[in-house]
Amino acid sequence: MSGTAYTDSEMMVAVAARRLQGARTVFVGVGLPNIACNLARYTVAPDLELIYESGVYGARPERLPLSIGDPTLVSGAISVVSMADLFGLYLQRGLVEIALLGGAQIDKYGNLNSTVIGSYAKPKTRLPGSGGALEIATHAERIFMIMRLKRRAFVDKLDFRTSPGHLSGGSSRARSGLPGSGPEIVITDKAILNFANAEKEMQLSALYPGRAIQDVQAEVGWPLRLAETIEEVAAPTAEELRLIREVVDPHGMYR
Amino acid sequence: MNKEKKANKIMTMRQAVAAHVSDGCSLAIEGFTGSISFAAGHEIMRQKRRDLTLIRMTPDLIYDQMIAAGTARKLICSYIGNPGVGSLYAIRRAVEKALPGPLEIEEYSHYGLVGRYAAGASRMPFFPLRSYLGTDMLEANPLIKLIDDPYGSGKVALVPPLNPDVAILHAQRSDRHGNTQLWGLLGMQKEVAFAAQKVIIVVEEIIEESVVRADPNRTLIPGLIVDAVVHEPYGAHPSYVQGYYDRDTDFYLAWDKLSQEHGAVMAWLDEWVYGLENHAAYVRKLGQEHFDRLKPEPLRAPSVDYGRYR
Numbered sequence: 001m002s003g004t005a006y007t008d009s010e011m012m013v014a015v016a017a018r019r020l021q022g023a024r025t026v027f028v029g030v031g032l033p034n035i036a037c038n039l040a041r042y043t044v045a046p047d048l049e050l051i052y053e054s055g056v057y058g059a060r061p062e063r064l065p066l067s068i069g070d071p072t073l074v075s076g077a078i079s080v081v082s083m084a085d086l087f088g089l090y091l092q093r094g095l096v097e098i099a100l101l102g103g104a105q106i107d108k109y110g111n112l113n114s115t116v117i118g119s120y121a122k123p124k125t126r127l128p129g130s131g132g133a134l135e136i137a138t139h140a141e142r143i144f145m146i147m148r149l150k151r152r153a154f155v156d157k158l159d160f161r162t163s164p165g166h167l168s169g170g171s172s173r174a175r176s177g178l179p180g181s182g183p184e185i186v187i188t189d190k191a192i193l194n195f196a197n198a199e200k201e202m203q204l205s206a207l208y209p210g211r212a213i214q215d216v217q218a219e220v221g222w223p224l225r226l227a228e229t230i231e232e233v234a235a236p237t238a239e240e241l242r243l244i245r246e247v248v249d250p251h252g253m254y255r
Numbered sequence: 256m257n258k259e260k261k262a263n264k265i266m267t268m269r270q271a272v273a274a275h276v277s278d279g280c281s282l283a284i285e286g287f288t289g290s291i292s293f294a295a296g297h298e299i300m301r302q303k304r305r306d307l308t309l310i311r312m313t314p315d316l317i318y319d320q321m322i323a324a325g326t327a328r329k330l331i332c333s334y335i336g337n338p339g340v341g342s343l344y345a346i347r348r349a350v351e352k353a354l355p356g357p358l359e360i361e362e363y364s365h366y367g368l369v370g371r372y373a374a375g376a377s378r379m380p381f382f383p384l385r386s387y388l389g390t391d392m393l394e395a396n397p398l399i400k401l402i403d404d405p406y407g408s409g410k411v412a413l414v415p416p417l418n419p420d421v422a423i424l425h426a427q428r429s430d431r432h433g434n435t436q437l438w439g440l441l442g443m444q445k446e447v448a449f450a451a452q453k454v455i456i457v458v459e460e461i462i463e464e465s466v467v468r469a470d471p472n473r474t475l476i477p478g479l480i481v482d483a484v485v486h487e488p489y490g491a492h493p494s495y496v497q498g499y500y501d502r503d504t505d506f507y508l509a510w511d512k513l514s515q516e517h518g519a520v521m522a523w524l525d526e527w528v529y530g531l532e533n534h535a536a537y538v539r540k541l542g543q544e545h546f547d548r549l550k551p552e553p554l555r556a557p558s559v560d561y562g563r564y565r
Contacts, residue, residue, distance in 0.1 A: 030339050053365060054287050054440050066504055067339030069288020071497050074439045075554050082441040083287065083312075084373050087366035092385055111389075115362075120395050126350040128342075130364035131313075131334035135386050164389035176389050177409040 008189035014236035020045045026098045033100035038248045053132035055086045099140035102147045108202045110165030110183030113158040137163035145186040149219035156222045166200035191216045206231040263431045264484045268298045271483040275453045280420040281308040287442035292425040292457045294490035294534035300324045319345040323520040329359040333368040344514040371417035375450030381413040422451035425491045428460040433481025436473040439497025448476045455483045500549040
């Protein structure tokens with residue numbers, strides 16, 4: 001790879017990391033979120049503390065963790081606690097500012113399915129299930145989704161609602177008693193979508209360089225709403241790419 | 256009962272499984288990503304246990320193997336994946352195609368299942384948590400209830416206690432009475448140990464009681480609730496033990512390929528489980544060099560001063 005060329009994954013990581021500017025705590029999952037959060041520590045959020053559902057607060061991994069239970073998360077962390085304490089005292093207590101989440105399916109209100117494709121009783125595909133996702137989606141102050149655009153993932157109707165987003169839109173989330181403010185943006189491989197309208201319906205808000213509205217609509221299973229102004233997102237900088245390739249993900253595991 | 260304070264509880268894995276794990280029992284082999292007693296799972300397969308209710312937050316490869324081997328009729332869990340890698344194909348075959356037999360699933364989110372252990376540990380009728388609002392989990396699992404907070408804060412979810420017949424926990428070290436010290440991810444080990452009717456502790460090292468007493472904050476599980484202690488070095492392989500060995504990630508990646516076909520899983524079990532007498536034979540077959548490669552550089556914690564008060 002040379003010059004300014006970059007992959008879709010690198011763009012997603014750069015976008016997610018920029019959005020962590022100024023954040024104090026972030027709840028991290030494996031894969032792209034993990035790279036994004038670690039990148040942010042070197043760029044826009046040097047004071048960012050990484051929280052992992054395995055029970056780690058303030059991780060400083062010396063290698064890219066291969067799972068959220070990787071032993072590198074423990075060594076050098078600020079605190080390692082039981083999962084009862086992590087979920088009760090950190091997450092439910094309200095200490096998680098931002099969380100990054102993904103799933104197999106997302107609907108227009110940012111609800112997620114990570115449980116089954118097909119019916120629950122007789123699934124066509126059995127997916128992992130909630131893990132901590134349901135709790136994260138419930139309690140984190142702000143939620144960033146990170147998912148590649150695909151028609152089979154951006155669906156009009158979920159097969160199963162594992163994690164709550166804006167439920168049926170409008171004020172339905174707040175009325176239901178859910179504490180967090182719900183999904184704020186969806187970082188995809190072509191564009192950023194947000195929920196910044198009264199209906200809390202997913203809308204196209206910014207395009208990546210060289211992408212068009214129809215490229216995004218083609219991968220979304222409902223007529224996608226457009227924000228009043230659609231911005232263009234800057235490509236990853238040379239410094240962001242250097243950090244991703246040399247420091248955060250030197251083995252290119254998620255490129 | 257073998258819970259007298261001073262009993263020597265050390266036995267072999269074969270003896271511990273024969274004594275405490277019976278057909279049809281509910282069994283939790285716990286530990287989040289690390290300290291998973293594969294040695295116990297393999298011995299349970301060798302002893303051909305059947306109709307087990309297997310309980311683990313993250314079934315991991317050990318339950319993928321045990322379910323392929325036909326030991327289980329039910330799985331209680333909160334995340335069915337090969338951590339950091341992908342799917343657990345044997346469990347998927349059981350759920351999607353009833354291969355090698357049907358498998359009932361009872362599922363929670365992580366906090367829900369942790370809460371079940373916590374309620375079980377303190378012998379409470381339920382554990383309250385602010386989860387499950389606005390999700391289909393309430394329909395999928397009728398054991399999860401929503402109630403109105405009697406103090407007026409709105410809806411609260413409840414999960415019932417979970418008291419496994421047997422818990423098997425791997426740790427760094429314990430004394431011969433089962434006073435167990437562990438560090439690294441603490442997961443749910445303490446809660447499941449106090450919740451279970453019987454507890455089998457599996458350790459890398461047996462230490463003297465005086466070593467336990469020198470650092471009491473590190474003792475998560477007292478011998479008071481432990482029934483058996485098994486000394487099984489590398490007994491958590493291919494998962495890891497903090498400070499002792501790393502996860503064998505190559506194995507987790509290889510399992511992702513191998514496990515996509517039931518026949519290949521059975522052939523693996525023939526070679527690495529049924530074809531071996533015990534875990535020591537498994538360690539010998541892999542060879543010491545294999546484990547030397549998984550050993551981390553040391554990173555020791557400085558000790559603290561507890562003070563002597565007399």
